[in-house]
Amino acid sequence: MDDKTHARADAVADHERAIQRDIDARDRASGDATPSGAVQAGARPYPEPPFPRQHQTKPGDEAALDPAPLYDAPFWKGSGKLDGFAALITGADSGIGRAVAVLFAREGSDVVICHLDEDADAEITKAAVEAEGRRALVLKGDVSDPAFAEAAVKATLDAFGRLDVLVPNAAFQEHVPAFEDLTYDHFDRTLKTNLYGYFNMTKAAVPHMRNGGAVVMTGSVTGLQGNKDLLDYSLTKGGIHAYARSLGTHLAPRGIRVNVVAPGPVWTPLNPADKDAEAVSEFGSQTVMKRPAQPEEIAPAYVFLASPQMSSYITGEILPIIGGYSGG
Template sequence: MSETMPEQRQDQQPGHEHAMHPEPDFMPRFAGTSRLKDKVAIISGGDSGIGRAVAVGMAREGADIAILYLNEHKDAEKTVKLVEEEGRRAISIAGDIGSEAFCGEAVEKVMAEFGRLDILVNNAAEQHVVEEPLEISQEQLERTFRTNVFGYFFLTKMALRHMKEGAAIVNTTSITAYKGNKMLIDYASTRGAIVAFTRSLSQALVDKKIRVNAVAPGPIWTPLIPASFDPEHVAKHGASAPMQRAGQPNEVASCHVFLASEEASYMTGQVLHPNGGTVVNS
């Protein structure tokens, strides 16, 4: 029997975690083993959803965390507190990753605060439901690509100025890159671009011994869901997955933590698929 969520709706992208009911599960399920001890990680979209779970998960493994977010200040404050409760340092930086200038400023703030950069998690994204392909406006198309693709390029470009041998980049893509989605054509297209970005960048950086991998979640319970869909769709989110439920952010973040760690030392250009059992061609 499939699990359902309460009907709910948010009117702002990318949504607020504190307004969700129930709130997503973001805490790591296991004790840390110092896999990322004294590393420094930047996580875009780190205020909530998968990004928050990644931030807390990496902090539990010993990393200091910088989260970038758009304007969800309350969620960002909580994530910083959660990281600090794991005994690690954290800063939050608000701004639009679709701006190359902001990405440059954010990375320099991280370097000034922590003095190093070992892990980049490109995670921030937005999506907009459109019933008919002809209704996708130029403004929406450009906005979605600017956040979901340009932002990854900009932040990576700035981060690589400081990343050294042994560093890791982990990109969040989506199951929609492989299956498509008739109501999220522009979003799915950006996620496909990130798969190609991951594979290409991994080849470009392999000689520098910087690994680049990705995670392609399926239906996950994050603020992006009530901020995107009508209440009826939200209630059924994840029901069509083989496991018949939505995944939780902490069921995805463990993939990011693994790929950032030396446990994944022989992996680059790869994509992990925490999607509730859907088999995709990777």
């Protein structure tokens, strides 16, 4: 190489060092300028970790959560996006399911509230739907039982005369500290609720849905990225994603759209009924937002995917709502 080439290389290196010196000086002057608190970019402030240490027995009780989950979205103004519809939501007694039920009602839909055995929570959801001026029906049962799925769809048709939106949302989640701790019984329960339950509900509902109808499933970030302690749960959520993509293609000629909302950490009874009290106190702090979502922050995505006014050209898609990616 000639002297001119060497001189240019030396000049570029000097330039790089000058840029570095400038940034180093700014770092020393500012210290750690990154805000340490959780991100608050919503319509109202949301709770952030650390939360009170707490643990619940399954399936969890929303009324016992501290702080109480925010689900009623008082800032949301309905505009008839689901006017005259009837929706069936599993796991609708609490958490995301309750928030979805409230917003569906605010958009003009009657709602069927399916739950396992959380009677008090389900009645609160029913009252919230009725406060929006819509009809509500509460059904107690196990989604892994095909007979319950058939009965729930029949009850919906009997009560409201139609079924426009199905939201398979009920889930079972329980971590294992070691792979050897994942028993067949545990694995079977997870698949029965999370996969068989989704199949049973769609199998029963689809024959009664008309053009313009929608299925909006609840997936999970664990189905996208995996989770070392939720082996079976992550498997089922990945399966739900694949099922929705396939079913969306299959039902497209009938005008029925199928999509998935895949949340990250959300402040609902599901996780305090799984994690130990210490982990619950820091729940959601690992996200870019540095806090878990509140149910009312997730529910608008279900309205979007359920409404033919808003998402008529969307099917077989997965919408992650994970609070930002926290990787490097």
